[in-house]
Amino acid sequence: MREQVITPQVIANPKSKYGNAKASTRHFITQRLSGAINIAFLGLLLFVVVQLAGQDRADMVATLGNAWIGVPLALLLVIVTVHMRNGMRDTLEDYFAGRSYQLLMMLNTVFCILIALVGVASIFKLVFWG
Amino acid sequence: MVMSIAHRATGIANYAGSALLVLWLAAAAWGQEPLNVVNAIYGSWFGQLVLFLYSWSLIHHMLGGLKHFVWDFAEMMEPGQREMLSWATLVGSVVLTLLVWTIFVWVR
Numbered sequence: 001m002r003e004q005v006i007t008p009q010v011i012a013n014p015k016s017k018y019g020n021a022k023a024s025t026r027h028f029i030t031q032r033l034s035g036a037i038n039i040a041f042l043g044l045l046l047f048v049v050v051q052l053a054g055q056d057r058a059d060m061v062a063t064l065g066n067a068w069i070g071v072p073l074a075l076l077l078v079i080v081t082v083h084m085r086n087g088m089r090d091t092l093e094d095y096f097a098g099r100s101y102q103l104l105m106m107l108n109t110v111f112c113i114l115i116a117l118v119g120v121a122s123i124f125k126l127v128f129w130g
Numbered sequence: 131m132v133m134s135i136a137h138r139a140t141g142i143a144n145y146a147g148s149a150l151l152v153l154w155l156a157a158a159a160w161g162q163e164p165l166n167v168v169n170a171i172y173g174s175w176f177g178q179l180v181l182f183l184y185s186w187s188l189i190h191h192m193l194g195g196l197k198h199f200v201w202d203f204a205e206m207m208e209p210g211q212r213e214m215l216s217w218a219t220l221v222g223s224v225v226l227t228l229l230v231w232t233i234f235v236w237v238r
Contacts, residue, residue, distance in 0.1 A: 032202070035195045042192055045151070050234045054169050060158040077151075084148060087141045119152045122159035 005097050027086055034083035041076035048073060061130050070127035074120045081116040085109060133216040137194040140187040147184040182231060189230075190223035 010016045051063050064070045088108045096104055154172065157164040171177050197219050200206050206215050 032199070036199075038195075039192060042188060045188075046230065046234075054173055057158055057162045057165050060165070064155075064158075080148065084145050088145060091138060091142065115148050115152050118156050122152070122155040125159035126155075 027089065031083065031086045031090075034079050034086070037076065037079050038083055041073075041080055044069070044073055044076060061126050064123060064126045065130060067127055070123050074123040074127075077119045077123070078116050081112040081119075084115070085112040088112075133194070133219065136220075137191060140191040140194070143184065143187040144191055147187065150181070150184065182227070185230065186223060186227040189226050190219065193219040193223050193226075 004010075004018055006018050010018055048063065048069065052060050064073065085108055089105065092101055092104050092108065150172075154165075154168050157168040172181060197215055200215065201212075206212060
């Protein structure tokens with residue numbers, strides 16, 4: 001989102017404008033909202049891991065194959081990846097600008113989509129095809 | 131200040147740690163043999179150490195997020211209060227992590 005290099009002078013000048021006001025507000029709200037939902041994710045994750053850590057595939061199919069557990073876990077995992085991408089954006093914005101920021105942001109997006117895709121596909125495999 | 135860095139660091143750790151979760155799920159979806167490999171790695175002493183730190187990182191980041199919710203309402207921002215709140219997240223995360231591992235892993 002950011003091309004302009006932000007120097008201490010830009011920050012010190014109260015009349016300067018930098019960053020995208022609308023997108024930044026949206027990122028802020030998204031991060032708070034997804035963060036709150038992630039508390040539910042951690043609760044479900046704790047349940048799933050306590051049930052299934054070190055267990056065989058059949059046990060994982062039995063627990064995650066219950067659509068009331070598998071489908072919410074998949075949905076919450078997607079929200080987690082949104083939170084991950086947004087949080088990493090905050091970090092990247094602080095240390096990079098211009099082309100390198102755009103490149104790293106793209107890698108960030110690819111990683112988060114990959115996590116979401118593989119996670120959801122794996123869970124849905126267990127839920128719908130055993 | 132230090133706790134702000136800790137929030138960012140645990141956030142990045144959770145970012146990387148999500149691969150551990152997805153790897154486990156993918157192995158389970160793939161078949162029993164890949165799952166055996168993942169279970170052996172995660173069950174080893176090093177795997178357990180990483181998972182222990184990952185669980186602490188998740189819990190600490192969650193408490194840090196809750197702290198930010200409190201601050202969003204402009205509460206607990208006075209000097210002293212905010213340090214107290216930050217210490218509470220640190221102590222709380224360690225206690226919660228040990229509690230979870232004691233109840234669900236070590237004593238079980």
